[in-house]
Amino acid sequence: MSAPVDFGAVRTEFGLASDYPSEAVSEAREAVDAFAGARVDRTDIPLVTIDPPGALDLDQALFLERTPTGFLLRYAIADVGAVVAPDGPLARESLSRGQTFYLPDTTVPLHPEVLSEGSASLLPGQDRPAALWTIECDEQAEPQRFSVQRALVRSRARLDYAGVQADADAGRLHPSIAALPEFGRLRIEAGLARGAIGLRLPAQTVVRDDHNHAPDHWHLIIEPRTAADDWNEQVSLLTGMCAARILLGESGSEPSGQRLGLLRTMPAPPQSAIESIRRTAAALGVDWPAGAPVGRMLAGLDTNSPAALVLMSEATGLLRGASYTVVNGVVPDAVQHSGIGAPYAHVTAPLRRLADRFATEICLARCAGTAVPDWVRDGLAAAADAMRRSDGLAGKLERACLDLTESTVLADRVGASFDAVVVREGNGHRPAEVFVADPPVLAKCVGAPPEGERVRVRLIEADPAKRTVVFEFTAPD
Numbered sequence: 001m002s003a004p005v006d007f008g009a010v011r012t013e014f015g016l017a018s019d020y021p022s023e024a025v026s027e028a029r030e031a032v033d034a035f036a037g038a039r040v041d042r043t044d045i046p047l048v049t050i051d052p053p054g055a056l057d058l059d060q061a062l063f064l065e066r067t068p069t070g071f072l073l074r075y076a077i078a079d080v081g082a083v084v085a086p087d088g089p090l091a092r093e094s095l096s097r098g099q100t101f102y103l104p105d106t107t108v109p110l111h112p113e114v115l116s117e118g119s120a121s122l123l124p125g126q127d128r129p130a131a132l133w134t135i136e137c138d139e140q141a142e143p144q145r146f147s148v149q150r151a152l153v154r155s156r157a158r159l160d161y162a163g164v165q166a167d168a169d170a171g172r173l174h175p176s177i178a179a180l181p182e183f184g185r186l187r188i189e190a191g192l193a194r195g196a197i198g199l200r201l202p203a204q205t206v207v208r209d210d211h212n213h214a215p216d217h218w219h220l221i222i223e224p225r226t227a228a229d230d231w232n233e234q235v236s237l238l239t240g241m242c243a244a245r246i247l248l249g250e251s252g253s254e255p256s257g258q259r260l261g262l263l264r265t266m267p268a269p270p271q272s273a274i275e276s277i278r279r280t281a282a283a284l285g286v287d288w289p290a291g292a293p294v295g296r297m298l299a300g301l302d303t304n305s306p307a308a309l310v311l312m313s314e315a316t317g318l319l320r321g322a323s324y325t326v327v328n329g330v331v332p333d334a335v336q337h338s339g340i341g342a343p344y345a346h347v348t349a350p351l352r353r354l355a356d357r358f359a360t361e362i363c364l365a366r367c368a369g370t371a372v373p374d375w376v377r378d379g380l381a382a383a384a385d386a387m388r389r390s391d392g393l394a395g396k397l398e399r400a401c402l403d404l405t406e407s408t409v410l411a412d413r414v415g416a417s418f419d420a421v422v423v424r425e426g427n428g429h430r431p432a433e434v435f436v437a438d439p440p441v442l443a444k445c446v447g448a449p450p451e452g453e454r455v456r457v458r459l460i461e462a463d464p465a466k467r468t469v470v471f472e473f474t475a476p477d
Contacts, residue, residue: 031120058158258366430444
C-alpha cells in the first residue's frame with residue numbers, strides 16, 4: 001500500500017538547509033590530509049566495511065581475527081579531523097548542522113558529499129586517512145589493551161548487512177570478519193551482564209515504491225534487522241566504551257590526572273519505572289526471575305509476541321534523558337550511559353556526527369602523548385550544544401516523516417477495520433496505542449482496548465495535513 005508523499009513541507013517546517021554554502025563546498029573539494037607525512041602505513045590490513053546497500057558515506061572499516069588468547073580488532077574510522085580546518089567555513093557549517101539528517105527522499109549531510117561520500121569515505125580500493133583503533137580482547141571478548149593512531153588504510157570490500165547475514169548462514173563469511181559472529185554474541189552477553197538495555201521494537205521505515213514503478217509513491221515497511229546488524233553494532237559500542245575510558249583517564253595511555261572529553265550519557269531509570277514494567281510483565285504472564293535485570297528479561301522475549309511489543313514499548317521510558325556531557329578536568333557524577341551499562345563516547349561516525357571528530361582527536365592525542373589541540377578543548381561545549389540540539393531535531397524529523405506517510409497511506413481507508421496489538425493502555429491523560437502490522441503503523445486508539453491483546457480496530461481519522469492517525473476499538477457484544 002503506497003501513496004504520493006511530499007516531504008518538502010517537513011524540510012521547510014524544520015528549517016533544514018537545502019544547499020551547502022559554496023565556500024564550505026570549495027574547502028571540502030580542496031581538502032588535503034593535514035597529517036599525510038606522519039601516518040603509519042597500514043594498507044596491509046584487509047579491512048572491510050559493512051553498511052546499508054548503496055551507502056557511500058562509509059565511516060568505519062574493520063578487521064577482526066581470532067587469536068590464541070582471544071580476539072584482535074582493527075577498526076578504522078574516517079579521519080575527518082585531518083581534512084576539516086578547525087576555523088574554516090566547513091567547520092562552522094558542520095557546527096551549525098550537528099549531524100546528517102536522513103529523510104526518505106533525500107539526505108541533508110553534515111559535510112558536503114564531495115567529502116563525506118568521496119575523498120574522506122572509506123570506499124573500497126582507495127587509500128584513505130583514518131583513525132585506526134587496535135583493541136586486544138580476551139577469550140570473553142573483553143578489552144585488555146586498546147589504542148588509536150593516525151594511519152593510512154585501504155578497504156578491500158564493501159559489504160551490507162543482509163549479505164553478511166546470508167554469508168554467515170551459509171558458512172562463507174569474508175575472512176576479515178569470520179570471527180564476527182562469535183565476537184558479537186560474546187559482546188551481547190557482556191552487555192546483558194553489565195545491565196545494558198536493548199529494545200527490539202519493530203522499526204518502521206519509509207521507502208520508495210519501486211516495486212510498482214511509482215517513484216513518487218512511498219510506503220511503510222518494517223526494516224529487517226539481522227543478527228549481523230547486532231554483531232556489527234557491538235564493534236562500534238566496544239570502541240566507544242574504550243574511547244570513554246581514555247577520555248576519563250582510565251586506560252593508562254594518557255597523562256596522569258588529565259581528563260577531557262565529550263561523553264554520550266543517559267541517567268539510570270527510576271526504580272518506579274522498572275517496578276511498573278515488572279507489574280506489566282506479571283499481568284502478561286511473562287516470567288521475570290527475581291534479581292534478573294530488565295535488559296535480560298527483554299532480551300529473552302519472543303519479538304513476535306504481543307507481550308514483547310507491550311513490554312518493549314513501555315521500556316522506551318527507561319531510555320530517556322540521553323545527552324552529551326563535557327568532561328574538563330573534574331569528572332562529573334553522571335558519566336554512565338544506562339542503555340549501554342558503561343561510560344561511552346561517540347567516535348565511530350565522524351562523517352555523519354559532529355561529536356565524533358572532537359572525541360577522536362582527544363583519544364589520538366592521549367594515545368600519542370601529545371597535547372590536545374586548542375580548537376578541540378575550546379570547542380567541546382559548543383559541540384555538545386550542537387549535538388543536543390541536532391539530536392532533538394533528528395528525532396522530531398523522523399517522527400514527522402513517519403506520521404506524514406502513515407496518514408497519507410491511510411487517508412482513503414477511513415472506516416476500514418484492521419488487526420492490531422494493543423501496546424499501551426490508555427488512561428485519563430492519553431489514549432491507548434496500537435500497532436497495526438499491515439501497513440505497519442503505530443497510532444493512538446480510543447475506546448479503552450485491553451493492553452497486550454490482539455484486537456480489531458476501526459480507522460476513524462487519517463489526516464495528512466495534521467499528520468494524525470486515530471483508530472477506535474469497539475468491544476465485542
